[in-house]
Amino acid sequence: EMPAFDMVRASVNLIVAGILISIGTSLKLPLSTTYVTFMVAMGTSLADRAWGRESAVYRVAGVINVIGGWFLTAFVAFIAAATAAYLISLGGILMVAILLMVVIGLMLRSSIKFQKNTKEKRKQRHIERAELITINGVIEETSDHISQVIRRVNKLYSNVVDDLSRHDLNKLKKNDKQISKLNDEVNELKDEAFYFIKSLDDSSVEASRFYLLVLGYLQDISQSISYISKASFKHVNNNHKNLKKGQVKDLKVISVELADILTDIEHIFESREFDSLNSVLSKKQHLFSHVSHSVEKQINRIRTEESSAKNSTLYFGNLLETKDLINAIMSLVELYQEFHLNMKKAKIDI
Structure with missing residues (x-):
């Protein structure tokens, strides 16, 4: 049978919370039943040593968020109500009319600003070309997009791996902002x-x-690097354990190999040397094999060594998302190679 540990904790939570609420109510004390139950649950988890390094940050943050949220909203409501009441007491009906006009004005301003921003976004890259675009124009346009995205992904991925290995929260945060901009x-x-x-x-x-x-495919690439960055930032921001040396070493090896491939892709699309795309595709299987081997090594670590659950989750997540990133990049290269070959067969000058 399964241990009754969770049932005992639930029973204690129920009984203790019920007793405290009953006592508080009988003494006519102002209390929140939700908060009492929440703090009892925190207390029992602390007493049975469920507060480890991996989970303590979430529990403490939960307590602070609940308490801080109550005090902040109460303070803001108090100040706003006091200010409005004071102004109305000074100006009477005239002040009520003025305040209503201010509220209406703010609502209209917000609506106008939103509509203006929407129109600007639509016009920002609206067709500015005087002539219709040909196939050559499509190739030029997409080649520029691909070379720019690949160059930035190359730098961003390397930065994430390096900053994660050093547990550098500030640099991970800056990197995440750059990735959000790319997205x-x-x-x-x-x-x-x-x-x-x-x-x-x-x-x-x-x-x-x-x-x-x-x-x-460009969207898939940006989403994959975004996932890797956000997961790494969240891990370090929550003060979880550092990756082990073996894990860092494997990630850096993958990062170096991926950087070589991305550099080649960037050069090919900048110089329009599409006949060289096949050399990039030939490296695909070797990189996939390295990622799969790293996953197997981590499985062995979990079985033979003491491993952190959060650490393993991050490592597995980053490896699998790296595999998705590589797959999206190679699918993009394969698509371009196929298109290039079709154009050559159709005797179109690329």
């Missing part, structure tokens, strides 16, 4: 795909599908 730019490109496709000439309609697929 926004890629999403913006996808939002404006309609205008780009509409600007294609009649002979380039087939290129629209290609353009959408490229943007889809």
